[in-house]
Amino acid sequence: MACLGIVTGTCSFAQLHMDDHPSTSTTDNTVLYSTEGVKTESDTNRLFVIHDINISGNEKTKPAIILRELPFQLNEAYPLGTIVEKFRKARRQLMNTGLFRNVVVSLKSFDDHDVYINVEVEEKWYxxxxxxxxxxxxxxxxxxxxxxxxxxxxxxxxxxxxxxxxxxxxxxxxxxxxxxxxxxxxxxxxxxxxxxxxxxxxxxxxxxxxxxxxxxxxxxxxxxxxxxxxxxxxxxxxxxxxxxx
Known part of the structure; x- marks a missing residue:
């Protein structure tokens, strides 16, 4: 499943989950962006700045090893569509290290133009x-x-x-x-x-x-x-x- 629920108006939480099958996240408000191509009412070329990258689940693996596999860095700015593609690439590259059973890259929240990203990993037995x-x-x-x-x-x-x-x-x-x-x-x-x-x-x-x-x-x-x-x-x-x- 891959979905991005980002709504117009006032919003305090948005999340993007990267799995193998895209789907649409719906709310009572108007959807601004979805990985299934829902028509938008705003310009999806608007740039969002990566303000924070939170890593969890890495009991053994150093954060630097995870960060080096991400195709984005702090303070870089991208449209939402580009962020979605980079999340897919990030998950693929982290899985290719052979260190993890599963990886979930998600958009934890956003504040105006700032986005907060979460990378959750499940480590293998080494x-x-x-x-x-x-x-x-x-x-x-x-x-x-x-x-x-x-x-x-x-x-x-x-x-x-x-x-x-x-x-x-x-x-x-x-x-x-x-x-x-x-x-x-x-x-x-x-x-x-x-x-x-x-x-x-x-x-x-x-x-x-x-x-x-x-x-x-x-x-x-x-x-x-x-x-x-x-x-x-x-x-x-x-x-x-x-x-x-």
Whole structure:
């Protein structure tokens, strides 16, 4: 539903709700503007100034992360029709961050040429642990048939993901693996470097040990060198990225 009830004469409250299906808000007075194209008795090109933006529902997410997704700012002036379109765009961009289950952008009230906007968000659950258990062979069929389902050729472990670790839409990934291969890794995405939230960095580091190393391919199969029960190779890896939006 999308409706904007703005009436002529004296009025103390007006509200715009952004959902998927437009509808008309009616009162006992004459409707000045509606998203369904109701004919108006006043000039809808009249400019309204954004006087205040109120954000609610963000228990974890920082207000700056929400504000950066809005296609309007304080003290900007637009006709009502443009405000309606920008509310739709604001909701779409906030949903695209992956941080929220739902977003409602509404025109809370107005005073003469000043409008007061409310942005209400419903946050997702951000912490996700996941256990894993998988063979080290090329595919499950090879492990099942050719390796006799050997439990010695299994990797198992735990991954932990936090998709909003500091409330700035930054992500932390932790992984611990044991079994045929040992590995510990940590990755962090989205460390903001400037107040405008344009530049960010991502980085990660890992340490692991392998019991075998593939050194050639014979009849479309990899031939490994094995460590006779011990770890044959240790390695350290990492990455660093600089991102601009």
């Amino acid at each position: 912490v996700w642990p996941m256990a894993f258990f998988k063979p080290v062979d090329k595919n499950f069929g090879e492990w099942w048939k050719e390796k006799d389902r050997s439990m010695n050729r299994i990797n198992y472990g735990l991954r932990l993901s936090h998709n909003n670790i500091t409330g700035r839409n930054d992500k932390l990934r932790l992984s611990v693996m044991n079994g045929y291969t040992r590995q510990v890794s940590i990755q962090y995405y989205g460390l903001w470097l400037d107040d405008a939230l344009k530049w960010s960095t991502s980085a990660g580091v890992s340490y692991g040990q392998n019991r075998e190393v593939n050194y050639m391919t014979l009849r479309n199969k990899q031939v490994p060198v094995k460590g006779e029960g011990n770890f044959l190779r240790s390695y350290v890896g990492g990455f660093f990225q600089l991102n601009y939006r």
